[in-house]
Amino acid sequence: MSDTSRVTLEKITALCKRRGFVYQSADLYGGLNGVYDFGHLGSLMKNNIRQQWKHAITQVDGDIIFLDGAILGPQAVWQASGHIKNFHDPMVDCTSCKKRFRADDINIKKACPHCGNTAWTDVREFNLMFQTQLGAASNHSSTAYLRPETAQTIFSNFKNIFSTNRVKVPFGVAQIGKAFRNEITPKQFLFRMREFEQMELEWFCKPNQSDKYFEFWKQERFNFYTKIGVNPEKIRLRPHAQNELAHYSTQCVDVEYQFPFGWKELEGIADRGNYDLTQHAQEANKDLSQIDDETKERFIPHVIESSVGVDRLFLTLLFDAYCEEQLEKDTRVVLKLHKNIAPIKLAIFPLSKQLAEPTKQLFNEIKKHGYICTFDQTGSIGKRYRRNDEIGTPLCITYDFESQDxxxxTIRHRDTLQQERIAIDQIITYLYNYFSL
Ligand SMILES: [Zn+2]
Incomplete structure (x- = not known):
């Protein structure tokens, strides 16, 4: 009955636009390439994604400390991290149409895919960080960068975090926040953006524990995706080959999802060794080592990193949930989102406008308990179901003429279409049980 084979990037993009999940940023002025705004449903859903991630990482044995770091960072941080030296893509321009490409995206022995000319500029390295000047004087000392990853604010705050939180290795520091990369060719909607959001966890441990925790987090993070409803057949762990490793890591594995445009990275799990803390200790000339309780020797903690793109996960969950189903009388588009990810938890309908008053009372009561819900009294009940199926609302409640007696x-379930009759005074308990983690 269900047919998910036809999900395409075009359909997801159209649904996001039609229902207000996502807008092209500055749409009114023609749009800003690679930058998006999240509308009502999109921002609610992103918030649910963040909640589920926080919930998952804080269940493990060991403390998780949260940080909300600044987006602007001084030159010294990015000098130490290696981003000024290493964070670039090879870029090439067509000399005829002036279009710019990533040199690793195209074959420069062949013609320009845009105009057919074969004359190219030399391949140049293009740094992906956004640079800006602090204050009025544009001298070298006031250069700052928009962070290309959230991780470095964790490393550069390590001493503060360690001395104010009474923690001991192993422990983790988690951060959710914006990061920026000046991608030469942003593409595939939310897949590669210039402004995006990351959820990063840096897990600090003793040097001899890094292999153990690398394995631990690999499994833990893989399980996260099935817990939030992702089809396990469409995700896999792919270890990086030696030549793919970033400059800071000794081993790395990607969690990948099978999009219609191929297997693509959702999350990176990397063993960063003691690279970052060592670099910052040197650049800042500060001691970032700790004393081992048992051996009494000093050591610089090793780090296992888990790094997820919120927007990319958002896109993945839409792809994974999208179905077109043939029902008896019509076809419905339904997002079979996990109930904890769905932006709207329930929709409440009066069967007839005459019943709007008592239905509104119930709606207001349910809202008071913190559930994000909508009241909808326009169109047939069938149309109201379809509108809510399309945005993934797990439950619809209908107040009918019998309800007064x-x-x-009636509660109707999105995926099974099953309906059940529940006493109004039992609704809150019902919802609590249904939505509890
Ligand atoms: Zn060209």
Missing amino acids: DQCV
């Missing part, structure tokens, strides 16, 4: 309402 029997004090019950």
